[in-house]
Structure formats: C-alpha cells, structure tokens
Amino acid sequence: MSFHDKFISDRSKARSHSHFTLNQTAKTTKPHSNPIFISGGLPNPIGFPIDEITVNLTTSPNPRPRFVPAATLFSKPGLVEFPDITENSTRLSQNLKILKFAESLETATNGNGGQLTLERSLQYGEQDGHPQLKKFVTALTKRLHPPKLDEKDWNVIITNGGGDGIHKAVDLLINPGDHVLVEEYCFSPSFDNIKSVGGILVPIKLDYDEGLDVTGLKRILENWDEAKQGPKPRVLYSVPSGQNPYGVSQSLERRKAIYAVLKEHGIVIIEDDPYGALAYESYNKKFTNGNSSKSLNTPEKAHDESVDSEARESDISKADIDHYTSLIAPSYLTIDDVGLVVRIDTFSKVFSPGLRLGWIVSHVNFIEKLSLYTSLSTRAASGVSQLLINNIAHSWGLEGWLRWCLLLRNQYLERRNHLLAQLDKLDQSKITYITPVCGMFVSALVHFDKIASSSFNGVTLPYQSRLVELGIEEGVLIVSGSNMAASEELRQTAKFIRLTFAYEDPDLLDEAIKRLGKAVDRLFEEGEIKQK
Structure with a gap:
C-alpha cells in the first residue's frame, strides 16, 4: 500500500483495464522481425475522407464583424433555423472552405446554411453538441x-x-x-x-x-x-x-x-x-x-x-x-x-x-x-x-x-472476401471460420479438440496462449478469443481467435494467413499440452 492509497476513492480503486489485443507470452518467444497486424481493430486510413488541411493563420487579432450579433452563435428557439438535411448532395471530391465568421446577418440568423464557423466551433460549445x-x-x-x-x-x-x-x-x-x-x-x-x-x-x-x-x-x-x-x-x-x-x-x-x-x-x-x-x-x-x-x-x-x-x-x-x-x-x-x-x-x-x-x-x-x-x-x-x-x-x-x-464499405468487402479466400486454403480439419456479414473482424475456429482428442477436457487456454506465441514467432499478430471472455470459465474454453481484415492491404493479408497456417500447423505438430 502506497502513501497515496488512503486518498484514492474506492470507485477509482475498483477500476481496471486489460485490452484484449495485449497478450502475455513466454520469455522464450522470439518475435518475428516484420510482423503483420491482423489483431487490433484499427480502421484503414482509406476511410479518412480528408486529403489535406491548410490552416491560414492570422498575424493580429481579427475583430468579429459587427453586423453579426453575438446571440446568433447560439441556437435560441425562434432565433436560429437550421436547414433540413436533404437527399441531394454535392460532389464528394470538392474543396471545403471553412470561414471564421458568418458572411452576413442573414446567413448567421438562419444557421449559416448548416455550416459551423470557426468562431462558433473554436468557442465553448453546447454540452449536448452543436x-x-x-x-x-x-x-x-x-x-x-x-x-x-x-x-x-x-x-x-x-x-x-x-x-x-x-x-x-x-x-x-x-x-x-x-x-x-x-x-x-x-x-x-x-x-x-x-x-x-x-x-x-x-x-x-x-x-x-x-x-x-x-x-x-x-x-x-x-x-x-x-x-x-x-x-x-x-x-x-x-x-x-x-x-x-x-x-x-x-x-x-x-x-x-x-x-x-x-x-x-x-x-x-x-x-x-x-x-x-x-x-x-x-x-x-x-x-x-x-x-x-x-x-x-x-x-x-x-x-x-x-x-x-x-x-x-x-x-x-x-x-x-x-x-x-x-x-x-x-x-x-x-x-x-x-x-x-x-x-x-x-x-x-x-x-x-x-x-x-x-x-x-x-x-x-x-x-x-x-x-x-x-x-x-x-x-x-x-x-x-x-x-x-x-x-x-x-x-x-x-x-x-x-x-x-458505400465506397468505403466496398473497400472493406474486398478485404473480407480476400481474407476468407486465403483462409479457405488452410487445412479445414484444423481451422475454419465464421463468415462475417458486418464489421471488421473474422473469428477463426481452431479445432483444439483434435490436438489431443483422447484427453481433451474442453480447456483451450493453454493452446490459445501457445498459438499466440507461435503467431508472434511466425510474424502474424492475432487476438486470443480468451481475452474477450465475460467469465473465467469462458476464458478457459474459448474456441476461436479473432482476425481483422481492415488495416493491412490484400497482399499482406495473403502473407498473414500463410503465416497463421504455419503457426497452426506447428501447434498441432507439438501435440498435447499437459495441464498444470
């Protein structure tokens, strides 16, 4: 117990955090020099619809236009009207100009066409959102x-x-x-x-x-x-x-x-x-x-x-x-x-x-x-x-x-199909998968029960941990299903590993699944893990 513990609330002491992408591995595990990342759920940068931001800095304090009352900054009922969001749209590939101040009293009092100005967005904002x-x-x-x-x-x-x-x-x-x-x-x-x-x-x-x-x-x-x-x-x-x-x-x-x-x-x-x-x-x-x-x-x-x-x-x-x-x-x-x-x-x-x-x-x-x-x-x-x-x-x-x-979804759909096609090439007696219909992840089902079928008691955690280590050595980072369990019993008996197709490009996904296949093969070759 440290000197400061007596000052910390029970609520704060009760907090914990253990992210499922973090794995404890044996000290003897030898990491690959160039691992491929199919563990964490980072969205791919192709999904960031901004190519460039240019900031024009002022050289001196810039007074706000006197024709725009300060009250128009806030959405008082009856004062500011915001236009409807229509089905019609402009081109996606356009340059967007963001103004510091509203250009006129009329635009300020009708919600500035739905656009936020720098004056408003850099100011204290409504707690519920603009x-x-x-x-x-x-x-x-x-x-x-x-x-x-x-x-x-x-x-x-x-x-x-x-x-x-x-x-x-x-x-x-x-x-x-x-x-x-x-x-x-x-x-x-x-x-x-x-x-x-x-x-x-x-x-x-x-x-x-x-x-x-x-x-x-x-x-x-x-x-x-x-x-x-x-x-x-x-x-x-x-x-x-x-x-x-x-x-x-x-x-x-x-x-x-x-x-x-x-x-x-x-x-x-x-x-x-x-x-x-x-x-x-x-x-x-x-x-x-x-x-x-x-x-x-x-x-x-x-x-x-x-x-x-x-x-x-x-x-x-x-x-x-x-x-x-x-x-x-x-x-x-x-x-x-x-x-x-x-x-x-x-x-x-x-x-x-x-x-x-x-x-x-x-x-x-x-x-x-x-x-x-x-x-x-x-x-x-x-x-x-x-x-x-x-x-x-x-x-x-x-x-x-x-x-x-939809354009972004198509990018992820291609990656999903690519990853599944590579998983189809692995030994289906050792590893299969649940086909995702949404999201960024694939759960691969590893048939741990076939490694030591005569003595298998449903406990998979030692095999999960070893597969993560073998993946690190082969150069593919995965998530152990045990890390996503809601109870200790479920942690001990998880049957899957989680993969992501979101971040890496298709050619690296090819290599990642080849490496995963090698890790799975090594796990099966090593055979039964004696329970402590």
Whole structure:
C-alpha cells in the first residue's frame, strides 16, 4: 500500500483495464522481425475522407464583424433555423472552405446554411453538441433507423466517441451490485466499464448465425432466483450488428424476439453499434458448424460475390445506395415503443476514430440525465471535430454521406472476401471460420479438440496462449478469443481467435494467413499440452 492509497476513492480503486489485443507470452518467444497486424481493430486510413488541411493563420487579432450579433452563435428557439438535411448532395471530391465568421446577418440568423464557423466551433460549445451536427445525426437516424417512439419522445446527444458513449450509458443505468446481461464474448473494454461501476457480468450464449441466443436469454431470466442471486438484471449490453468478435448480425426477427423478452422482464438494452454501416453481402463458400445447422454463406445475387473496390463516386447510383442500406440491420430503435433502448453510434469506423466523436439516441428522459452527466464530466465534444464532420456532412447531404459509406464499405468487402479466400486454403480439419456479414473482424475456429482428442477436457487456454506465441514467432499478430471472455470459465474454453481484415492491404493479408497456417500447423505438430 502506497502513501497515496488512503486518498484514492474506492470507485477509482475498483477500476481496471486489460485490452484484449495485449497478450502475455513466454520469455522464450522470439518475435518475428516484420510482423503483420491482423489483431487490433484499427480502421484503414482509406476511410479518412480528408486529403489535406491548410490552416491560414492570422498575424493580429481579427475583430468579429459587427453586423453579426453575438446571440446568433447560439441556437435560441425562434432565433436560429437550421436547414433540413436533404437527399441531394454535392460532389464528394470538392474543396471545403471553412470561414471564421458568418458572411452576413442573414446567413448567421438562419444557421449559416448548416455550416459551423470557426468562431462558433473554436468557442465553448453546447454540452449536448452543436445543433447543426445534432440535426445531421437526427436525419441520419431517421433515414437508417427510424425510431418507433413519437418524435417528441426521443433525442440525440453528441459524445466523445463510442467509448465515451458506453461509459456514460453504463453510468446512467447500472448501480453497484447490479447483474448485467452481456454477450459471452465481446468487446472487453465494455466489460471493464460495467465492472468499474460495480456491475456483475452475466454471460449470454452466442450462436454462429446471428449472435445473441434468445433461448439462452430466456432460460437465464426465467430461472433467476432472486432469493439466491439478488435482483434480476435490468440491463443488457449487446453489439447486435457485426458482433465483435463473431462478425454476425441479428436479423429483425431475432431482434423482435429479444426485445419481447426484454420488454416482458423490464430490461433496458445498451445497443452498441460501431460497425453497422459496414454491412456486406454473402460470401460464396458453404460452411456449417457445431452451433448452427444452416449455411452462413448462401449467395444472394451473382453480382454480390465480388466487388469493385476501385469504383468511383460517379459509378454509384441511387439503386446501389438503396441496395446497400437494405443490408444495414435495423436498430432496436425501430421496434422500441416504450423507451428501452440506449443506442450508441460513432463516426470512428466511417470517418475517423481520432476525431473522437459519436452520438447516443434514446428516450428524452435518458438523454436528459446523460446531458447532466456530460456537463459534470467531459463537457462538450471537441469543437474542431464537430466542425469537420458537420460541414462535410452538410455539404454532402444524406445521399452523399451514404455514397461515401458505400465506397468505403466496398473497400472493406474486398478485404473480407480476400481474407476468407486465403483462409479457405488452410487445412479445414484444423481451422475454419465464421463468415462475417458486418464489421471488421473474422473469428477463426481452431479445432483444439483434435490436438489431443483422447484427453481433451474442453480447456483451450493453454493452446490459445501457445498459438499466440507461435503467431508472434511466425510474424502474424492475432487476438486470443480468451481475452474477450465475460467469465473465467469462458476464458478457459474459448474456441476461436479473432482476425481483422481492415488495416493491412490484400497482399499482406495473403502473407498473414500463410503465416497463421504455419503457426497452426506447428501447434498441432507439438501435440498435447499437459495441464498444470
């Protein structure tokens, strides 16, 4: 115990963080001199829609125009009107000029055409986000995930990225000692968030088709013994689209079934959706597995089996956009009629993670409390981040934004197909995979049980750890499924490793999977690992 421990709050002492991409390895592990990165979930820089930023600096204090009243900086009801976000858009490949001041009183008092000025964005901002940006994310939500609630009953708040949204939602809903329903394998920093406020994780089984298992959810809730276990869970945390790590998405039918259970038992869902815009067509290889009796990869259309990642903006038609948006799984907002959804969204995967900007959509009663916590913690999100995204989004319009998302999605789709084609070349008796329909990741199923079939007791952790070490030696960085487990039992028995196709170029993905194949072969050749 250090001198300072007596000053630190119990809440602070209870916090922990162990990112799933970090692995402990034996001292004898010899790292490859040129490793390939298919572990962490870094978005590819092709998804940053800014080629260059030029900043013109002033040489002396520059007074604001007297014709623009200071009151026009703020969105007072009846004073400032913001234009609608239309389906029409300008070209994506344009130069965007950002002004320090509004050019006239008229433009200032009608919201400056939806654009933020430097004067506004570099100033203290509203804690809920600039009204212009809130207008855009509201329009985007209505376009892709129209809430079932009356419009007066829901609202949005701008956050400092998805992680900030998760933290604030967890703070809003979970008390110390609360049991919280979570997916058995998921984004582990969210588990840390839940535990940091005193929440107790209750893992729900996942299947390889659509993720969260309805039967498993019902079984836990219907058999809950409050006398022995305490109060029934009131919160579910889920990544329903592009589930991390499995890459599967819940269908509308699955979501309706899950929502019915949540509504029956009075449970709020934290719907974390960072990957929803990266929705894909099917892959053309048949695959079945022990958790599913159906094929995950039946082609929907012949043209869906390949993608032209070199397609330009001019090649994208409205029909293409409509087809793309039809692939995006609908949010729980679209079926929630009482306000049980706190939806967390982010710009990280389709614009830039470094800008640290996202938003939450929920019932106005929840948004009010989130706004209060924001005023006491982070305050407003970065004005510069809001400026860049807002002004680009307003200049593109909704159609232009979706056109950009589709062009980016095509790049990731090509990488996904490329990685899966390389995995198809490996020994399928040793390693197979779950085909992702959304997101940035592939879960590869390693058949650890075949290494020592006569003595295998279901414990995979020693084999997981050894495979990570062999990957490091062969020069391929992967994520152990054990690192994404919601309980110690699940950590000991994880059957998968997680790979990403997002960051590396296709030629390096080829080499990465060759190296992975060598690591898997070495693991099987080494044979049984004696349990301690």
